[in-house]
Amino acid sequence: MDTINRITVLGSGIMGHGIAQVSAMAGYEVVIRDIQQSFLDKAMEKIKWSVNKLVEKKKIDQNEAERILNRIHPIVDIDQALKNSQLVIEAVPEDLNLKKKVYEELDRYTNEDVIFASNTSTLPISEISSFTSRPNKTIGLHFFNPPQLMQLVEIIPGKQTKQEIIDIAINFINKVGKTPILCKKDVPGFIVNRIFIPLVHEACYSLERSDVSLVELDSASKYKMYLPMGIFELADYTGLDVIHKATTEMHSRDKKVIFPHPKIQELYDKKEYGQKTGKGFYQYQGDNYERVQLTEELAKKFDPIALVSVAVNNACWLLSNNVCDKEDLEKALKLGMGLKKELFQTAEIFGIGNIINTLKDLQSKFGVFYEPDQYLLMLNK
Numbered sequence: 254m255d256t257i258n259r260i261t262v263l264g265s266g267i268m269g270h271g272i273a274q275v276s277a278m279a280g281y282e283v284v285i286r287d288i289q290q291s292f293l294d295k296a297m298e299k300i301k302w303s304v305n306k307l308v309e310k311k312k313i314d315q316n317e318a319e320r321i322l323n324r325i326h327p328i329v330d331i332d333q334a335l336k337n338s339q340l341v342i343e344a345v346p347e348d349l350n351l352k353k354k355v356y357e358e359l360d361r362y363t364n365e366d367v368i369f370a371s372n373t374s375t376l377p378i379s380e381i382s383s384f385t386s387r388p389n390k391t392i393g394l395h396f397f398n399p400p401q402l403m404q405l406v407e408i409i410p411g412k413q414t415k416q417e418i419i420d421i422a423i424n425f426i427n428k429v430g431k432t433p434i435l436c437k438k439d440v441p442g443f444i445v446n447r448i449f450i451p452l453v454h455e456a457c458y459s460l461e462r463s464d465v466s467l468v469e470l471d472s473a474s475k476y477k478m479y480l481p482m483g484i485f486e487l488a489d490y491t492g493l494d495v496i497h498k499a500t501t502e503m504h505s506r507d508k509k510v511i512f513p514h515p516k517i518q519e520l521y522d523k524k525e526y527g528q529k530t531g532k533g534f535y536q537y538q539g540d541n542y543e544r545v546q547l548t549e550e551l552a553k554k555f556d557p558i559a560l561v562s563v564a565v566n567n568a569c570w571l572l573s574n575n576v577c578d579k580e581d582l583e584k585a586l587k588l589g590m591g592l593k594k595e596l597f598q599t600a601e602i603f604g605i606g607n608i609i610n611t612l613k614d615l616q617s618k619f620g621v622f623y624e625p626d627q628y629l630l631m632l633n634k
């Protein structure tokens with residue numbers, strides 16, 4: 254059934270070049286396509302650097318490195334780029350109008366058997382599918398940044414995607430050595446962003462509503478919520494531009510999914526995107542990634558129950574709407590957000606009853622966003 258041996262990656266930016274690399278490492282012939290040769294040259298340089306690192310670390314030998322690089326073909330010409338590929342992975346900028354143009358073009362240049370996969374983080378797969386003549390062969394393959402390192406790939410079928418295409422996608426992701434998690438419904442934010450993005454906003458509200466400092470709250474989120482770093486540190490690392498974009502897209506589709514805090518808009522407007530611009534919630538010096546000094550001592554100053562409550566409530570929403578099961582949810586949060594403890598174990602530590610009371614209290618003050626989900630209420634029975 255799985256006849257994929259050649260794939261085309263559209264877009265050679267942050268995500269595209271990484272997806273091309275991991276696919277070539279798994280043995281696929283890969284064409285990488287962009288609109289200018291200079292973009293492809295840059296992407297190939299980055300791939301070479303990354304593959305050479307693997308040689309230096311003795312993860313692969315020089316011969317294997319050469320074989321990987323020989324499997325990647327940078328091509329600008331659209332017709333040539335799509336020739337003989339069975340799967341196209343689209344990683345062009347997150348702009349629905351641009352994607353529409355790209356898919357309409359793709360449709361013209363590929364035969365009807367070719368599968369289309371979008372790496373979109375926030376746009377609905379069903380809407381993207383509607384730009385093509387083959388919505389039943391279009392699917393979301395949401396790799397995380399950077400694809401070379403991040404283990405998770407969310408697989409999102411659109412309303413019309415055939416089961417056979419879902420199976421092929423799962424098989425492909427397994428072959429590239431990643432962990433596929435099926436997001437059974439095409440909901441805003443899919444699985445991980447549905448929890449992560451609202452959490453960043455909630456952290457801004459918590460900071461505003463309490464009298465703790467940024468590092469105290471951040472330390473508490475790291476040490477009491479078991480995030481890999483503080484939530485503000487993680488936001489700076491992800492990029493406030495990425496978070497802002499996800500916020501806008503998610504909120505435009507579902508007002509209840511997120512309770513936007515103006516701080517995100519403010520940082521975005523000031524172009525303070527975090528680590529990559531030297532300033533976000535924190536200030537950074539130099540090009541190298543710096544860790545913020547967060548400690549367990551500082552963590553004692555703040556109880557992050559509101560943060561835990563919002564994350565758990567959104568997780569419950571995903572479960573009660575049958576977007577994924579609990580096991581897949583925990584796996585996705587571990588691999589996509591780096592959670593060091595299962596979210597529902599953290600929920601038990603804080604107490605389901607306490608979480609429900611916190612949400613009810615917040616709902617009475619700030620509105621429907623905090624309304625406890627049915628699944629959460631059931632857990633308390």
Ligand SMILES: NC(=O)c1ccc[n+]([C@@H]2O[C@H](COP(=O)([O-])OP(=O)(O)OC[C@H]3O[C@@H](n4cnc5c(N)ncnc54)[C@H](O)[C@@H]3O)[C@@H](O)[C@H]2O)c1
Binds near residue numbers: 264266269287374
């Ligand atoms: N950056 C992230 O953290 C991240 C994570 C997961 C998913 N995504 C998603 O991946 C996609 C790509 O994001 P990115 O961050 O890699 O963007 P990017 O801006 O780094 O790269 C996009 C590339 O696409 C090229 N492009 C534009 N039009 C094209 C066309 N018609 N054909 C081929 N290439 C074209 C651009 O020249 C650019 O090189 C988006 O849908 C985004 O939401 C991004």
